[in-house]
Amino acid sequence: MKDDLPISPEENAQPLHQSERELAQMTDTAYRAAISQLTTGLSPASLLLNYYDWALHMAMSPGKQMQLAELAVENGVRFYRYLAECALNHQAGVCEQPDSHDRRFRHEGWNHQPFNAFQQAFLLTQKWWDEATTNVRGVALEHEKVVNFTARQLLDAMAPTNFILSNPEILAKTVETGGRNLIDGWHNYMEDLRRVLLKEKEPQPEEFQVGKTLAVTPGKVIYRNRLIELIQYAPTTDKVQPEPVLIVPAWIMKYYILDLSPENSMVKFLTDQGFTVFMVSWRNPDAEDAELGMMDYRQMGPMAAIDQIQQITGAARIHGVGYCLGGTLLSIAAAAMARDGDDRLATMTLLAAQMDFTEAGELTLFINESEVSFLEDMMWKNGYLDASQMAGAFQLLRSNDLIWSRLQHEYLMGERPTSNDLMAWNSDTTRMPYRMHSEYLRHLFLDNDFAAGRFEVEGFPVTPRDINVPIFAVGTETDHVAPWKSAYKTGELTRSEDVTFVLTNGGHNAGVVSEPGHPRRHYRMGHIFTNNHYTSAEEWAEKAKEYQGSWWLGWVDWLKMHQTGEQIAPPKMGKAICDAPGTYVLIP
Structure with a gap:
């Protein structure tokens, strides 16, 4: 019989080769996952590729080298003069x-010797390296930017x-306190080191506790699935607008940045303005959620919420x-709805959100590709990307403020910052599932599939061009995560x-949490299209009218203008599962 025939060497080799290939891939993945713990998720291969591109082209550019030598001599002469x-x-x-954004040298002591010499030597060196890492003929633009960024770090x-x-402010503090600041700084350092080694989360201050002082706007969780709890907030007015508002925050953060303290809660502000408000609260994923993808987040997130809101x-x-990544997800959902003839979405508000990631x-x-595959290997071990691994990347974008300024004040000045609700929220971090984060990085960041019309929802592509509802988009002036010109697209x-x-002052978070009465707030607001003519970002910034105060007021007027029908009695609350803020937001 055929089954009794001997197996040829070729037939026997095929499964062996497949097994060997899988073993090799698993070994490589485990090896890179181990390396990632030492590099905080940055791919060494990617960094070296960028460096070699710059270094080899610099070696073949004698003219550039002569220019840099001349600049070094010129800087030296200026410095000694x-x-x-x-x-x-x-x-x-x-x-x-x-x-103008560098706040490191604002202390009066930097105007006196020898500290002014330290400052000037550093700034001249910084200028030289900026010239050295840019405009080297032949270097790929993306590699040049990485080398320049790394040199700055x-x-x-x-x-x-x-x-x-070499820091006059620290020396003055040391003299003033008799060295007490250094002792306090050492204690602060050891406390932080202990938390890192034991992988402990920073404790929330007593005055900023979720459900007690934060996220306290009255409401009920009226729906729950594997990924979200949907919160319906209690009305505060006798009459409400006829069409409800659904807020989709980013899954990279806890939702209550939009419901912080009562005085700066966007949710409370909306309910007080007569809106029926619903909020998505994402569950903090763990290893068992590793295979949840972008489409799971779309279906179990905004789409499930829209279904429930309509029923209630x-x-x-x-x-x-949609806020940040929540705005990107809402845009994808809106495009798919428009493609399929689903007209339940009346308008879309995007808060520091992007659809196109070419200028992110x-x-x-x-x-x-090197970095994304490295991150995938790093996530392979646990099935998710840990919050501490994400935090490092965001801190590098503002290293002066988030890394070195903290080192100076907490470890050398011995001063812990005064807590506030935004800082408490910022320390309440979340994770991201392996599959979802991989799809997000590859399809949105790396390949820009949504903007290019290649992103598939239920087997068919969607594009921002499918969206045809009124849009209110907000960018912030100093956003390092979603630059305003990218949001403007x-x-x-x-x-x-x-x-x-709307272009408001502030950063990615503080610019959005900009309640009425907040000091020193201003914004510009205007239409992107004038007489059917598209206005470029630069032209818009020149012509848009500037207002003092909170952009929330302009937004509420816009929302009311796009309501259909007269005000109505508040709709009944959905069947309550538990009180707001719910249980998912409390998962560490």
């Missing part, structure tokens, strides 16, 4: 001015502000609000000609 003027007690100017680590003897309120139309700031510098990408854009 500056020192001579200072020594002769003449009024000396400066060789280099710090960047290394220089920032060696800045005179980071060391006791009976409203034919719903106003969607310095975070994109490290998103390439909403008008260019969609078919909607009713697009209002």
Whole structure:
């Protein structure tokens, strides 16, 4: 019989080769996962590729080398002339001015010797390296940006502000306290080191506890699935707008950034303005959720929420609000709804959100095939990306403020920052499932599939061009995660000609949490289309009218203008599972 025939060497080799290949791949994955613990998720291969591209082209550029040598001599002459003027007690100017956003040298002590010399030497060195890492002929633009960014990070680590003897502010504090600041700083350092080694989360201050002082707007969890709890907030007015509002926050964060303290809660503000508000609260995933993908988040997130809201309120139309990645997900859901003839979405508000990731700031510098595969190997071990691994990447984008400034104040000045609700929320971190984060990085960040019309929902592609509802988009001036010009592309990408854009001062989080009464707030607001003519970001910024105060007020007027029908009695609350803020937000 055929089964009794001997197996040929070729037939026997095939499964063996397959087994060997799988074993090799598993070994490689485990090896890279181990390395990732030492590199905080950065791919060494990617960094070296960038460096070699720059270094090899620099080696073949004698003209550039001559230019850099000339610049070094010029900087040296300027520096020694500056020192001579200072020594002769003449009024000396400066060789280099710090960047307007660089707050490291604002202390008065930097105007006096020898600290002014330390400052100027550093700024001149920084200028030289900026010239050295840019405009080298032949270097790929993306590699040049990475090398320039990395050089800045290394220089920032060696800045005179980071060391006791070269920082006048730290020396003054040491003299004033008799060295107590250094003792306190050592205690702070050991406390933080212990938390890192034991993998403990930073404790929440007593005055900022979820459900007690944070996320306290009255409401009920009226729906729950594996990924979300849907919160319906109690009305505070006798009459409400006829169409409810659904808020979809990013799954990279806890939802209550939009429901912090009562005085700066966006949710409370909306309910007080007569809106029926629903909020998605994402579950913090763990290893068992490793295979949840982007489509699971779409289906169990905004789509499930829209279904429930319609059943509870009976409203034919719903106003969607998406924050950060939640805005990206809401945009994908809106595109699929429009493609399929589902018209339940009345308007869409995007808060610091992006559809196109080609200009998504310095975070994109490290998103390439090498880095994505390295992150996938890192997530392979646990089935998710840990919050601490994500935090490192975001801190690098603002290393002066989030790394070195913290080192100076907490470890050298001995001063812990005063807690506030936003800081408490920021320390309440979340994780991301392996499959979802991999799909997000590959299809959105790396390949930009949604903007290009290649992103598939239920087997068919969707594109921002499918979206044709009125849009209110918000960008913030100093956003390092979703730069405002990237958020502005909403008008260019969609078919909607009713697009209002707001540019507010502040960063990715503080610019969005901009309640009325917040001091020193201003914003510009205007239509992206004028007489059917698309306005570029630069042109819009020049012409848009500037307002003082909170953009929330302009947004509420816009939402009310796009309501259909008269105000109604508040709809009944859905069947309560538990009180807000629910249980998912409490999962550590």
